[in-house]
Structure formats: C-alpha cells, structure tokens
Amino acid sequence: MSPSYKTIKKLLLTGANTASRWFSYIGLAIGMLLLLCSLQMFVNIQQMVKKTNVRKNGFDFISVSRLITNQNMGKDNRFTNADIRELKSQPFIDDAAPLLPNQFKVIADAGNMIPFSSDIFLEALDNDFIDTIPPTFTWTEGQEVVPIIFSADLLEIYNVFAPSYDLPQLSPATASNIRISLRCEGKLGEKVFRSNIVAFSDRVNSLLVPQNFLTWANKTLEGVDSVKSSRVFIKTKDANNTELLKFLDEKNYRINKDRTLPGRTKQVLRGFVSALGIFGLLVIMLALMLFSFYLQLVIARSKDNLQLLLTIGYSPSWLSKNLAKQFIPVYIFVVLSALAFTQLMQWGFHHFIMYDRPELSPFVHWSVIVAVVLLIVLSIVANYKMVKKLLYRLV
C-alpha cells in the first residue's frame, strides 16, 4: 500500500507567490495558443497551395531559362551539361531535360491551303517531358514525313493575327490536316521534308520534333554534334516547393512566374507563420521557466517539512512524483483550452474567411493534436525532473 498524498499535501506551502503561478499558467496558455494556431495555419497554407496547382501525373513540369540582364547580355547564357547535371542532382527536382534547338535554317510552307511561309524554329525534348505524345511522333532516318507537336499557345496567337493577314483561322483539327513542307538549309546541304501536326501541347511552348530527327539534321545539314540549349525542362513533385524556388533564385534562373506564384506567397506566409510559431515556443519556454521558479520557491519554503518527510522514510521519488502530479490537471486544462481556442479559430477561418472551401478542413489537423500531447508530456516530465532534482538535494 502506498501512502496517501492527501496527508502530505498540507506540508507543502503552495500558497506562496500565487501570482507567479497564475502568470505562468496564463503564459503557458498564450504560448500554447500561438504555437497551435501557427501550426494549424502552416497546415492550412500547405493544403491550399497544393490544391490550387494543377498537376499532371503527380508532377509539375517547368521550363527554366537564364535570366537575361544587361550584365550577361551577349555572353553565352546556354546551359552546359554540368548545369543540367546540377539541376538533376537537387533533391526537389526529379528530372531535367534540355530543349534542343535546331542549328540550321528552317522555312515552313503550308502550300496552297494557307498561302503563308515563314522562318521557324524547331526544338526537341525528351518524350517523358511532353504532355501529349501520339504513337505517330516518331522518325527514322530516310522517313520523308516529320511529325510536329505544336504549342497550343502558338495556335492561339496565330488565330489572333491570321484575319489581319487574310489568312484563315484554324481549329486544332484543321491545323492537324495541313500539310506543311519544311525546307531545312544548312552549311552542308539542304533537304525538304513533309510535315504535319500530330498533337498540341499545353505544356511546351514550342514546335517539337522527334529528338533523333533534330540530332540527325543538326549533324547532317550543319555538322554540329552536340547542341547546347537555352531552355531546360524540370520535372518536380511540387513547383511551389520553397527550396526549389530558393535554389532557382540563387542560380539566377528565370521560370514561369505564374506557376510558382502560389509557391512564392506560400514562402512569405510560411515565414510569417513560422516566426509566430517560434514566438509561441519562446512564450511556452518562458512560462515553463516561471513555473519552475514557482516550484523552486514552494520547495524552498517547505524545505524543513520535506526534509523531515525524507528523514522519517518517505521516498524522494515517490514525493517528487506526487508533487509534480498535483499540477497535471491544471496543465491539461490549460493545454486543452488552447486546443479548444485553436479549433474555434480554425472553424472561423474555414467558415468566415475561406467560405467553407473544400480543400480545407473545419477541424484542427492531427499534427496539432500530436503537438498538444507532446507538450503535455514535455511539461509533466520537465516538472517531475526538476522537483526530483531539488528533492534529492535535500536528502
């Protein structure tokens, strides 16, 4: 049978400095509230930004080029193999592939249907990076027909200026039927291919031809073996990853701002919320310190009684356990109140500010509950350890 703590309780002069005890409880509640709210907001930001970004196959594909400034204008701003290797090696980048340009002159002619001919550019990209790949998008040496994947954006632009040039506006289906002739001229020769549009790409803003065709043509017509590119496509799980944005900024790479705008906002908001969370943590630490001063004072004032209890055979570990246990209900109450407030805040945020958006939950995230449990355990263990240390000093 273990002794009852009730009889012992009177021996502890807990009445001392009640104000400091209450201040510590209030401090703990405020700190806890700040920490839990910022944790919840952190989760909210994460969830909102993730959902607003349209992703394909779980990945984002972003085109990256070097930022052209007055300082680097006129220099070679193309990507070297080392640059691409560096991109690939980043943990937040799953893959990277260069957009290879043509090195020879290309003149496109749409024949009689559309009396229009123009110098164009061709690019090639690894098939993994292209959103729409029909089975006809292949080329073998000797093949007369070169398939093209056309940028949906470029078609839109064409349709905008076509009427002013007395050219017909085209639907994607009609555009696919146009027979285009490609006259490719290089230092080493000239060759004419037939071509047609096999698909439209929303992702790649270019005219894409099969990679082996471009490599072959660059070599055969212009004598160029390896080509450096000005654009690189990267494949990442999250275009809004703050680490990725930081890395790209550091390297002075320019990217599609539209796609990363939510990520930039997230970066700022996360910084703000993190600062709030750290502040909350500091307040909690201060509150715990204040409470530890209060406990030290109680123990110092009850020193004679505690010493006598130890002298007549009470175990210091039993005493510290029971002394620390006394404050557990208040601690749990304080922490649960902070949790209740956080829940209220989350509901209000969801309902009044976000108008019940489905990607957000009106309830607190599980990580907040985990934080609550951890903080209760932390406070109890910290108190118990301190009381025990002080009591062993009295032995």
Next chain:
Amino acid sequence: MILTVVFIYHSIMQLHFQHLLPTYFEEKAKDRSDIWGKDLVFSKGEMVKIVAPSGSGKTSLIHFIYGMRKEYTGNVLYDDKKTNQFGAEDFARYRKDHFSVVFQDLRLFQEQTVFENLEIKRQLNPFHPEEKIKEMAERLGIGSKLQTKARICSYGEQQRTAIIRSLLQPFDFLLLDEPFSHLDSGNAQKAMALMLEEAEKRNASIIFADLERIDYFPYTRLFNL
C-alpha cells in the same frame, strides 16, 4: 542443511559496526569507549543499552546508524551492506521497513496536529490500524492532545508523540536517543513498557542511548560510549 539455514537467518537483519569512529574524534577516544573503533555485531531481539555522558558522541552514533550523517571512518553495515553506499531510495526503504528512531530533538511537524504527525508516519508503512494511534496516545496520557498542533504541546507531550510515532511502522531495530529526557519517571516507565511490547511483537532489537543507566530497561548488553 540446518546449519546453513541458521547461518542465513543470522546473517540477515544484523547491524554491524566496523571500527566506527567520528572523523571529528581523536584516535584515543577508541581507548575509553566500548563502541568507537570496535568491531561489534547486533542481532534482532537484543536489548542494547549504551551509557553515554555528554559529548561522547551519542547523537552522532544514532545519526550514523540511521544514515543521516556520514562523517565517520570505519563502516556501519546492515544486512552485510555498507550503509554509506546506500542511495536516497535505499535509505527511504531502510527507514520505512527496518529502522525506527526517537530523536533527541524529536523532529515533529510543528504546524500539524499530534494525530497528523502520527498518521503521516503510520500510513507510510502501516504496522497498526489507525485506531491504534488513539489507543497508544491514551496509554501514554496524550489522548486529549491528538487534535492539538505539535508546537502548542509541551516538550514532554511532544516527546511522547515522537515515541508513539516510532512504533507505528515495522522495524528490526528501534533507536532511542535520550527518549525520556522530559518525562517524569512514571510516564517514562509507561513509555518504556509500550516500546518493549512493540519490540517484542516484531522480535526487534532496541538500541537505547542515554546519559545514564535506566533501571526499567531490561538490557541484554551494556556498553559505555
């Protein structure tokens, strides 16, 4: 086989002084004393009287045995274990289960009542039911003081409270440090009778240190400190 059992029985619950001497005593104190610097073994059931004039280290000896001070050379062993190697929890068990004490300076909770002082000790390791507190208090003439704060009681009443407190737990050795200094001979005899009865119930030993010999303590061994 029987011999082994007897040996084990004797090796347990023995108090052993190995050349014990307070560090603040001179070596020659050993020559005058039956205890300092000697090798002595006390077994359960023995009644030990230690006659100790003022300044001979009586309270020091009680404190050394009870583990409250460690300023000595030599060893105090209980159950073949050196007590100066005990940790705080070991001492708590030692004082809760095996050793009880009546301090010369009593050491009561001054702001608690006589009953609370006794109950705090009783509930730690109850040897008696709660009713026994009242019975013992009545027997020693402090029944009416149970609800009085200790600091209001006379020194004699406090001394009787301390005596009853020491009898509310199990023990193998009861250490007494001038337990009757403020009692008249009638009250002292009543208290002694109660202590002897309680020691007998536990087959325990009493180590009784006082300034002079007391006739109503039936000692089996006598030492001059």
